[in-house]
Amino acid sequence: MAKLTINGKAFEVDVEPDTPLLWAIRENAGLTGTKYGCGIAQCGACTVHLDGVATRSCGVQVSDAVGKQITTIEGLASDGALHKVQQAWIAKDVPQCGYCQSGMIMAVAALLKEKPKPTDADIDEAITNICRCGTFQQAREAIHAAANA
Amino acid sequence: MNKHVSLNRRAFVIGTAAAGAGLALGLDIPFGGPTVVRAADGSPEVNAWVVIRPDDTVVIRIARSEMGQGTLTGLAQLVAEELECDWAKVTTEYPTPGQSVARKRAWGDFSTGGSRGIRTSQDYVRKGGATARMMLVQAAANEWKVPVAECSASNSVITHKPSGKTTTYGKVVEAAAKLEPPADADVKLKDPKDWKIAGKPILRLDTADKTTGKMVYGIDVKLPGMLNAAIKDCPVFGGKLKSYDEAKVMGMKGVKKVVRVNDTTVAVVADTWWHAKTALDALPIVWDEGENAKVSSDSIGKWLAEGLDNAQPAFVGNQNGDAKAVIAGATKKIEAVYSYPYQNHACMEPLNATALYTADKCEVWCGTQNGEAAFAAVLEASGLPADKCEVHKQMLGGGFGRRGQTDYVRQAVEIAKQMPGTPVKLLWSREEDMLHGTYHPVTQCKLTGAFDADNNLTALHVRLSGQSILFKLRPAALVNGMDPAAFQGLAPTGEAAIGYTVPNLLVEHSMRNPHVPPGFWRGVNVNHNAIYLECFMDELAQAAGQDPVEFRRKLMAKHPKHLAVLNAVADKIGWGKPAPKGVYRGIAQHMGYGSYVAGAAEVSVDGNKIKVHRIVAATDPGYAVNPAQIERQVAGSFVYGLSGLFYGGCTVKDGRIEQTNFDTYNSMRMSEMPKVESIVMPSGGFWGGVGEPTICVAGPAVLNAYFAATGKRIRSVPLRDQNITFA
Numbered sequence: 001m002a003k004l005t006i007n008g009k010a011f012e013v014d015v016e017p018d019t020p021l022l023w024a025i026r027e028n029a030g031l032t033g034t035k036y037g038c039g040i041a042q043c044g045a046c047t048v049h050l051d052g053v054a055t056r057s058c059g060v061q062v063s064d065a066v067g068k069q070i071t072t073i074e075g076l077a078s079d080g081a082l083h084k085v086q087q088a089w090i091a092k093d094v095p096q097c098g099y100c101q102s103g104m105i106m107a108v109a110a111l112l113k114e115k116p117k118p119t120d121a122d123i124d125e126a127i128t129n130i131c132r133c134g135t136f137q138q139a140r141e142a143i144h145a146a147a148n149a
Numbered sequence: 150m151n152k153h154v155s156l157n158r159r160a161f162v163i164g165t166a167a168a169g170a171g172l173a174l175g176l177d178i179p180f181g182g183p184t185v186v187r188a189a190d191g192s193p194e195v196n197a198w199v200v201i202r203p204d205d206t207v208v209i210r211i212a213r214s215e216m217g218q219g220t221l222t223g224l225a226q227l228v229a230e231e232l233e234c235d236w237a238k239v240t241t242e243y244p245t246p247g248q249s250v251a252r253k254r255a256w257g258d259f260s261t262g263g264s265r266g267i268r269t270s271q272d273y274v275r276k277g278g279a280t281a282r283m284m285l286v287q288a289a290a291n292e293w294k295v296p297v298a299e300c301s302a303s304n305s306v307i308t309h310k311p312s313g314k315t316t317t318y319g320k321v322v323e324a325a326a327k328l329e330p331p332a333d334a335d336v337k338l339k340d341p342k343d344w345k346i347a348g349k350p351i352l353r354l355d356t357a358d359k360t361t362g363k364m365v366y367g368i369d370v371k372l373p374g375m376l377n378a379a380i381k382d383c384p385v386f387g388g389k390l391k392s393y394d395e396a397k398v399m400g401m402k403g404v405k406k407v408v409r410v411n412d413t414t415v416a417v418v419a420d421t422w423w424h425a426k427t428a429l430d431a432l433p434i435v436w437d438e439g440e441n442a443k444v445s446s447d448s449i450g451k452w453l454a455e456g457l458d459n460a461q462p463a464f465v466g467n468q469n470g471d472a473k474a475v476i477a478g479a480t481k482k483i484e485a486v487y488s489y490p491y492q493n494h495a496c497m498e499p500l501n502a503t504a505l506y507t508a509d510k511c512e513v514w515c516g517t518q519n520g521e522a523a524f525a526a527v528l529e530a531s532g533l534p535a536d537k538c539e540v541h542k543q544m545l546g547g548g549f550g551r552r553g554q555t556d557y558v559r560q561a562v563e564i565a566k567q568m569p570g571t572p573v574k575l576l577w578s579r580e581e582d583m584l585h586g587t588y589h590p591v592t593q594c595k596l597t598g599a600f601d602a603d604n605n606l607t608a609l610h611v612r613l614s615g616q617s618i619l620f621k622l623r624p625a626a627l628v629n630g631m632d633p634a635a636f637q638g639l640a641p642t643g644e645a646a647i648g649y650t651v652p653n654l655l656v657e658h659s660m661r662n663p664h665v666p667p668g669f670w671r672g673v674n675v676n677h678n679a680i681y682l683e684c685f686m687d688e689l690a691q692a693a694g695q696d697p698v699e700f701r702r703k704l705m706a707k708h709p710k711h712l713a714v715l716n717a718v719a720d721k722i723g724w725g726k727p728a729p730k731g732v733y734r735g736i737a738q739h740m741g742y743g744s745y746v747a748g749a750a751e752v753s754v755d756g757n758k759i760k761v762h763r764i765v766a767a768t769d770p771g772y773a774v775n776p777a778q779i780e781r782q783v784a785g786s787f788v789y790g791l792s793g794l795f796y797g798g799c800t801v802k803d804g805r806i807e808q809t810n811f812d813t814y815n816s817m818r819m820s821e822m823p824k825v826e827s828i829v830m831p832s833g834g835f836w837g838g839v840g841e842p843t844i845c846v847a848g849p850a851v852l853n854a855y856f857a858a859t860g861k862r863i864r865s866v867p868l869r870d871q872n873i874t875f876a
Binding site: 023032037039073074076089090100102124128129130132133134135136137 | 216217218219352353355356357358359360361362363364365366368369371377402421422423495496497498499544545546547548549576578579777781784785786787788789792810811812816817818819820822824825
């Protein structure tokens with residue numbers, strides 16, 4: 001049994017300490033917006049924030065997330081308003097299949113917190129999520145739009 | 150070479166159409182519903198395509214699957230256009246395959262592949278919208294007791310012009326739903342030039358939930374009491390499951406059952422998927438790998454290379470004149486051999502399906518590109534009749550052709566059948582997904598061209614050797630043993646016709662089918678055929694001492710639509726004008742899925758690193774239902790195509806695929822993505838697809854630009870094998 005704080009809410013999850021955080025979030029906390037893509041921290045579909053830092057949750061053990069603030073895509077909006085990255089994503093019609101987008105949006109939200117006006121080079125370095133539909137062009141536009149919102 | 154499935158005419162004849170086997174099942178169930186058919190919430194159907202709620206909400210039924218390509222929105226635009234409804238009030242829903250069977254296939258074909266989603270349903274969905282509009286207007290006219298000709302509809306409002314009276318769809322829908330539909334001949338469709346909703350770059354209908362985590366994909370399905378299954382199929386294709394020692398894992402946390410799924414496959418069922426996977430990894434399994442364990446990429450490559458020999462038998466797919474004789478007698482000729490590897494679809498969402506089996510019902514929840522094929526798989530695997538089966542389609546986390554197959558659906562039912570009453574979600578690990586794909590087929594190609602004394606191309610011989618998808622998946626579609634699809638983009642006529650006229654032309658295919666299962670990988674056979682033809686066109690131009698665009702143009706006089714897209718990209722990229730310093734250009738054109746496409750690339754090369762600076766792409770799909778979505782499909786096609794070119798390639802060792810995850814089968818990232826400038830140039834008069842055609846020009850445009858930069862030809866894929874990567 002581990003105590004996790006996800007989107008400001010306490011969860012007691014009955015898992016082994018070495019369970020990847022991804023699966024505790026999806027299966028035990030029941031928050032399925034965070035996606036499984038590879039399980040080896042390559043694709044970024046499972047990206048969440050750990051104390052505000054974009055983290056690939058398939059590569060983090062539950063024991064290492066105890067005591068930290070975990071934010072998932074379901075917790076990104078605040079006070080009933082979508083995060084500016086989500087708003088930009090909708091305005092620019094970014095998602096295609098959308099499966100990788102939770103992770104990409106979480107990565108972008110963390111980037112904008114660190115660098116409110118990222119350059120293309122900043123984006124290239126920080127946003128390394130795999131998107132097989134290939135919606136990178138629209139994502140880049142939306143990142144700049146969110147930065148300027 | 151008996152380890153491989155050899156060309157065998159008898160096998161072609163006795164083969165059955167596995168892919169289409171389910172489509173006729175249960176279609177005789179009589180439809181004896183009430184006069185007014187109602188949706189689940191009680192709102193009346195005007196017809197199968199259109200439900201209108203009292204608050205004027207318009208529910209448009211979509212039979213094809215949405216997997217990111219935008220078909221859901223595009224089809225809704227076409228229905229809404231004819232319906233004359235308020236687009237802001239439109240929502241969509243999927244009819245289920247079970248409902249379709251019960252209603253004599255009211256929604257037609259569910260299959261979503263071959264870039265057919267819009268082009269092969271546009272006619273009847275538009276008629277569905279138009280018919281519904283006519284019935285709604287008629288209902289208003291009846292109520293007002295005025296001639297219907299004096300009434301018109303716009304934006305979900307019906308107006309009687311002489312009196313100025315108005316009403317809305319929601320107010321007359323009950324009456325409309327009771328009317329007889331108009332005769333087919335009386336239903337007139339709009340001229341596309343009058344479109345107001347279709348043809349416009351409007352936003353997708355399914356975006357918001359994809360930004361908040363609310364969208365439910367197959368992997369997200371939750372049912373009361375549901376268990377989770379992890380699965381392993383014999384890593385060697387064609388091998389068998391010999392034995393496993395379940396005692397070793399039954400005591401592990403959460404494990405409920407170890408299931409022999411079928412002759413080749415074992416699964417662990419547990420409370421959570423993580424527990425199931427952990428136990429499966431610990432399960433001792435003995436495989437009978439069989440003869441195929443001796444096959445490697447080397448042995449396949451050698452076998453295919455033998456097929457390049459003209460003495461070997463081959464099917465002729467396109468022929469005029471006598472290319473062999475002209476080449477034999479030519480004083481100037483060039484020859485080159487190309488190859489293209491296996492590729493995995495690598496959908497971001499690994500394959501999955503959730504099944505619930507009871508003695509009298511079997512239901513499946515899954516993402517599928519073909520609801521009807523999934524339904525047929527459920528029938529077959531469950532052994533239950535059509536009225537006791539159902540498939541609930543979920544959003545697809547990518548399809549690209551992989552989710553047109555139903556192996557994962559069948560497995561889910563086979564597992565659930567052994568646990569009656571308990572819903573079980575089967576999820577493949579990424580590793581299982583990589584090891585059990587239906588792979589882009591492996592091929593090689595020898596191309597030979599001959600010139601006269603004036604450097605005119607007099608003969609072209611394209612000799613393909615390699616795998617047929619139809620041989621494995623749709624043998625009934627073979628024509629006297631020949632796979633017509635092998636000539637995609639090289640055919641004399643049709644929706645994938647070659648764009649060149651050569652006085653003596655021979656295109657042939659030596660079919661060789663290794664044991665690795667092939668499948669329809671976005672773009673399918675145009676992926677390799679375009680690289681072969683368009684890179685060799687560049688080689689021919691070089692040998693003739695001519696500009697690659699000028700050289701092509703001379704052969705394209707009789708192919709004006711191919712030529713138009715080529716000219717469009719040449720013009721926009723500035724062909725013939727100086728490129729920025731250190732930047733070089735390449736170009737390619739092709740036809741597939743009824744659309745004409747061309748691409749041009751600007752690259753720079755630094756040692757073994759290629760920087761793709763700019764892509765210009767042109768598409769003529771006949772009609773453009775949503776230009777903004779076409780642009781996204783085109784840009785995405787370059788990501789998929791260039792990922793395959795640079796990073797892809799699945800290799801075979803000991804009978805199994807070597808690449809197991811994205812660390813060994815990489816995909817392009819944002820930093821590597823060039824800017825794609827899309828030219829959407831619908832010329833009208835035909836309906837082409839857009840999800841797939843453009844992918845095939847990505848590779849040759851970049852390879853030809855690489856040659857322009859370096860003077861080196863690359864004739865095999867992926868580039869990582871040659872230590873070449875993105876800058």
